Amino acid sequence: MPRVAVDVLLKREILDPQGRAVEEALPGLGYEGVHEVRVGKHLELVVEAEGEELAARVDAMCQGFLTNPVIESYRWRVIDESERADA
Amino acid sequence: MPRVAVDVLLKREILDPQGRAVEEALPGLGYEGVHEVRVGKHLELVVEAEGEELAARVDAMCQGFLTNPVIESYRWRVIDESERADA
Numbered sequence: 001m002p003r004v005a006v007d008v009l010l011k012r013e014i015l016d017p018q019g020r021a022v023e024e025a026l027p028g029l030g031y032e033g034v035h036e037v038r039v040g041k042h043l044e045l046v047v048e049a050e051g052e053e054l055a056a057r058v059d060a061m062c063q064g065f066l067t068n069p070v071i072e073s074y075r076w077r078v079i080d081e082s083e084r085a086d087a
Numbered sequence: 088m089p090r091v092a093v094d095v096l097l098k099r100e101i102l103d104p105q106g107r108a109v110e111e112a113l114p115g116l117g118y119e120g121v122h123e124v125r126v127g128k129h130l131e132l133v134v135e136a137e138g139e140e141l142a143a144r145v146d147a148m149c150q151g152f153l154t155n156p157v158i159e160s161y162r163w164r165v166i167d168e169s170e171r172a173d174a
Contacts, residue, residue: 001122003123005094007092007094007129007172008129008172009129009131009171009172009173010173011173012173019130022130022153023132025152026148026152029151029152031144031147031148031151031152032135033134033135033136034132034133034134034135034148035088035132035133035134035135036090036131036132036133037130037131037132038130038131038132038173039128039129039130040128040129040130040131040172041126041127041128041129042094042095042096042126042127042128042129043106043109043124043125043126043127044096044123044124044125044127045110045121045122045123045124045125046121046122046123047120047121047122048119048120048121048122049120057118060118061113061118061121064116064118065112065113065116065118066109073172073173073174074172075170075171075172075174083162084096084162085094085095085096085127085160085161085162086096086097086098086099086125086160087160087162
C-alpha cells in the first residue's frame, strides 16, 4: 500500500507569523543567510488505494479535512520507505 | 539560491497523539482505509549556500534549532519552484 507524504503551507499571500519568527530568530542563533521561511504541516499516511483512486482520495481528504483550502495550499507525493521523515 | 524543504516527524517509537487523532477521525468523515498517520512540521526556506556548505548549514539548523533531536527525526531536500507546497 502506498505511503503518502502531504505538505501543507499557508498560501503565499497569507502572513505566516511562525515562519517570520523563525526567520528573525536564526541570525541571533548564528544561522545567517536564510530567507523566505514558511512553516506548515507535514503528514505521512498509508492509503489503501492506487493510481487515480489514490489521487482522488488523498485530494478529497486534504481538501475536506486535513487543510483549510481558504488559507492553505498543499502538495502530496508517494514516498518509499527510505524517504520517510522518521526513517 | 536553493530552496530547501524540511520535514519533521516524531520518531517512530514516540507516540504521536495528533496523528492518532487524525487517523481515528477519518473513518467517521467517510475516509476509510488510511493507516499509520503521523503529523509533524514542514518548513520551506531559502539558504545562501550550495553543495556541502548547504548540507552542513541545514543540518546544523535542524539539529540545533528547528527540531528536538531527542524525540524528532527530520529529512530535507532541495526543491524547485514547482515543488513548493504553496506553488
